[in-house]
Amino acid sequence: MKTLNKKLLFVLIILIVPAGLFASFVYKYKQPSTSTPTIPVLKTYHNEEFGFEFQYPADWTLHPSVLKNPLSKFELIGTAPEEKVPNTIIPSILVNIVTPDFADRASISFKNLNASTSTVIVGGVEGTKYEYEFESIPQIAIVLPFGEYRMILGARKEYEGVFNQILSTFQFLNSINLNSQGVIPVAVLTNEFFNARDVIIGSVFFAGAASLRGNPEDVDNDGDLDLILHFDTQSFNLTPADTEATLTGRLDNDTLIKGADSIKIISK
Numbered sequence: 001m002k003t004l005n006k007k008l009l010f011v012l013i014i015l016i017v018p019a020g021l022f023a024s025f026v027y028k029y030k031q032p033s034t035s036t037p038t039i040p041v042l043k044t045y046h047n048e049e050f051g052f053e054f055q056y057p058a059d060w061t062l063h064p065s066v067l068k069n070p071l072s073k074f075e076l077i078g079t080a081p082e083e084k085v086p087n088t089i090i091p092s093i094l095v096n097i098v099t100p101d102f103a104d105r106a107s108i109s110f111k112n113l114n115a116s117t118s119t120v121i122v123g124g125v126e127g128t129k130y131e132y133e134f135e136s137i138p139q140i141a142i143v144l145p146f147g148e149y150r151m152i153l154g155a156r157k158e159y160e161g162v163f164n165q166i167l168s169t170f171q172f173l174n175s176i177n178l179n180s181q182g183v184i185p186v187a188v189l190t191n192e193f194f195n196a197r198d199v200i201i202g203s204v205f206f207a208g209a210a211s212l213r214g215n216p217e218d219v220d221n222d223g224d225l226d227l228i229l230h231f232d233t234q235s236f237n238l239t240p241a242d243t244e245a246t247l248t249g250r251l252d253n254d255t256l257i258k259g260a261d262s263i264k265i266i267s268k
């Protein structure tokens, strides 16, 4: 099979069982490590709950939940090696998941600070970048759509290098960008109940879209062949509020199959 463009495509992994034994499981997709070692050494921050990950310099420290803002669903402050405690007033690096209302008010504040604005793509998602000065400190903030919430990524301008490192490695997991013109691969795993190669590819629908094609591949490296199916993003019947997508199909012995996985819609 052709090499998947991992930068543009997200992979959902679905464990399929016959419809009578319906169950859904979420599997972590293992990204092949093809990057050459860089200096400084990088660590990976992985957030399963909100479905994102990024790499950051190993000498930095990440501190979750120190802002105590009720409008914030989640926040993470990064501190530089020279900092003793997280700066909660003007964080050196900030990852913040907030309500749309909060994000809108933040955007207005940035504009009131005469921020220069531009469009950026982070993890395949289009957002707005604001560069501004607050308390004489140059800062950067990026506001991204994030399902029912918004994500704000922020940094002091002096740490722009580290910030750009984080942005360039930022990935949304199990996320579907409905504005994308691309194709999303979905893996159906072979298990003790059935063999993924028995699936009739033309019978499979995922979130309302018919599969375009399928290829056998041992996706989870357990020695048996699984099936990777491809779907056209524009054909999905999904709304930004959807958090789960279902895959249905038929085996060559007419057994109906069904599986589901959690998803996040990240388009505007």
Ligand SMILES: [Ca+2]
Residues within 6 Å of the ligand: 189, 190, 191, 222, 224
């Ligand atoms: Ca297996």
Ligand SMILES: [Ca+2]
Residues within 6 Å of the ligand: 190, 217, 218, 219, 220, 221, 222, 223, 224, 225, 226
């Ligand atoms: Ca396998």
